[in-house]
Amino acid sequence: MAKVSPLEIYKYLPGLNCKECGEDSCMAFASALIERSKSYEDCSPLVKDEKYKKKLEKLIELVTPPVKEVVIGTGERACTIGGEEVMYRHELTFFNPTALFIDVSDDLPADELADRVARISRFAIERVGQKLRLDGIAIRAKSGDAAKFGEAVVTAVENSDMPLMLCSFDPEQLEVGLEIAIERRPLIYAATKENVDAVAELAAKYGAPVVAHSPGDIQGLFELVAKLRSKGVEDIVLDIGTYPMDEKFGSSLENMVMLRRLAIEKGEKLAGYPIMGVPLVAWLNGNDPAKAAMQECIIASAQLLRYADLLVLHSMDMFSLLPLLTLRQNIYTDPRVPIQVDAKLYEIGKPDENSPVLLTTNFALTYYTVASDIEAGKVDCYLLVVNTEGLAVEPAMAGAKLTGSLVKEAIEESGVESKVKHRKLIIPGMAARISGEIEDLTGWEVLVGPIDSSRIPAFIEQKWKSDGQG
Amino acid sequence: MKLNLEDIIKSLVDMESIELENVELDVEELVIQAKQAMLMPILQQLQPQAAATLEAKPEQKLEALPEITFEKPIKEYRGQVEEITLGATRSEGGSRGKVLKIGGQRTLYHFEGGWINKPVVSFDVFDIPQPQFPKALREAWSEVWDSPAEWAREAVKRGADLVTIHLVSTDPKVKDTPINEAAKTVEEVLQAVDVPIVIGGSGNPEKDPALFEKVAAVAENERCLLASANLDLDHKRIVDAAVKYNHNVLSWVSLDINDQKTLNKLLLEEGLPREKLVQDPTTAALGYGLEYTYTMIERIKLNALKGEKELAFPVSCGVTNAWAAREAWMNVAEWGPREYRGPLWETVNALAVMLAGADIMMMLHPGAVQAIKTIIDSIFGDYQGVEIKYEDWLKV
16 A cells, blocks of 8 residues: 555444454554554454445555566465565565565486585575575576476476476466466566567466566567556566666666556556566676676666566576675565664583673674674683664664663563673673763673774673683 | 638638638548549648548548647646765866766656766775675685785776775674774875775764764775664764864665655754765665665655755665675575576666665775766766667577
């Protein structure tokens, strides 16, 4: 829903304040609908009572995102793309992170293909407490042979539970793939001006989501979408074309912006679908692999920032995937909720009753940076995490979210006093201002630590151990 | 009015054009009831396409697709970002061979028109060698870092639109280089290159105002960018120096849009002309809060175009901060070779701030700068490339 107020939503609720949805009032429920923490289905009177039918219809229309949500795949690894409501993350948040699909080509020997598929499925790297993964496999009909394409689809299905994208412009090949993989709800790539009638029929017959492909031509894209819709196909993904960064790259980015703006700000239904890009085109230039992988990462990053909901990549090199995965993690962070860790006492290494106690905040990035610096320095210690509502040290200090009394509470609730014999607390350099306050309220002695956590190991070495501690 | 079939056909034949508003249903019936051939010539005359479809698939219902119109979604904005000039040529009292203009946007996106100036890239140059640099940066610059002038010259060769000379050694905690000596460094850099320059202080709030007074004087009329004024130092002295000697001032805050407004307002009240202010909301590294910077720049640009004058200035970003992320430089086998990873980290960081709306990117790695400049040229349509056949990706 594009910028609807709770009051507008409220008009279409029963107004009973029955609390069945779990909210205290219909007004609170209206806000929850906007935040998407609740769904209209949670209002049972509205859904069940026939007399609210008109209201329900109107409400659904109001709360349906201007960019349709499309689901690819099934089961645990099914991926949802689209569903976006705003152009800029601060206006609400972005909801469904850009899905990253890696290609396999159907002319690979079966064992290589199986191996690549398995590697795509297994791929994971941990960052700031989140497991970053890939989202799907794009099977390219490179061989031109329908039987071969079918074999590749079989191999992918057997070796992975990930969402699949069947890529061919030949409807017959696509149908072979669909027959095999339809249970897995694959994405069909693609309907073009030339094949749209046949591909639309396939999408309708198999109930599979489909890509409309019209590189560089928005008008043509809309014609394809209209055609698909006229055949009853509603799960559509838009491909407006991707060009290597040294050619028509700029215009392909601007086309993506136009599509998203048309959907969200102009209410253009034909643009109201997820957008995809193919950074894999970086490999078309005959670049050496390292250069192609870097270019691919750059194209992908730019498209991710320009509203791409799905990207097809080739490289599985960590050096090129890590920046992209990190960018995705950053941009899709909900600005309404800073990423937090639990506020409690953490043990780093093997601390004992003489080990130092360090203090930090529950902003995830702060916590993980501090914890990894301490680990890297092989310091055994306790890390006391204070609930600063997800703020880093500096803003927490500025906003009075890190205070002596909060530290006092944290010490008491964490049970740290029964874990160590001493009463010395090392606080971040940027929290120096509240050291007196902490000492007065807790009776603990405060040592002001370094401003940058990378210097904690050296600090412990010099200030803690030389004190005859540890 | 009710017409029978013959009347309709007769009128169709007689008239040159006719509105076919309620005809769809009838057509279907006609296919069955009347002789299709009888109608065909008329339909062909009026709607050749529909007729062809009818002919090919007479069993299908004729369903006209909604008429599709596509107009570029261009918006009207009330505000405009101030246009800032960096550098001055001889005729203006300076000695630069090139003058750069930044900002001036009247729209958010290039396709809306109203983008007069491209974003530009500055290379960072330091007044002392930087042995603590990550390996990829040491390799790029260690041969020239003994001489800031050499370094600057090399930076221009590698594509810098402008050069930033950071006088970091003036910090009492670094080398406490005397202000007079720092001023000499600035003069050397000005002589070595003819692009506009940015002069960076050490960040020491006591020494920076005096430093800027001196370097502003030796670079009189060169229209440098003094980087930077912030809320923690005596910014009035920097503004006075900029006004007296004809320079621009960078208004730098730490990721807070209200602070940015406050500081910009203060600098203007102290007498800095609007066309001499550039702002820097702080660039958090990719993976370390980049989203805060990204969103803040977007908000600055959106608000500026909505007419919020206190924010309507070009944005400069210290993209070099990307190298603070351990993923950019640390030797971790799982993360892949760092000689690729580092430059890529900086490129992606630059890309994010640029797409959010940054006008100056201060950068360090030559490969990253090259990549960003290519993208800028591509977005602004200045790049003449070879057409590729996009569909070929299926066959790579």
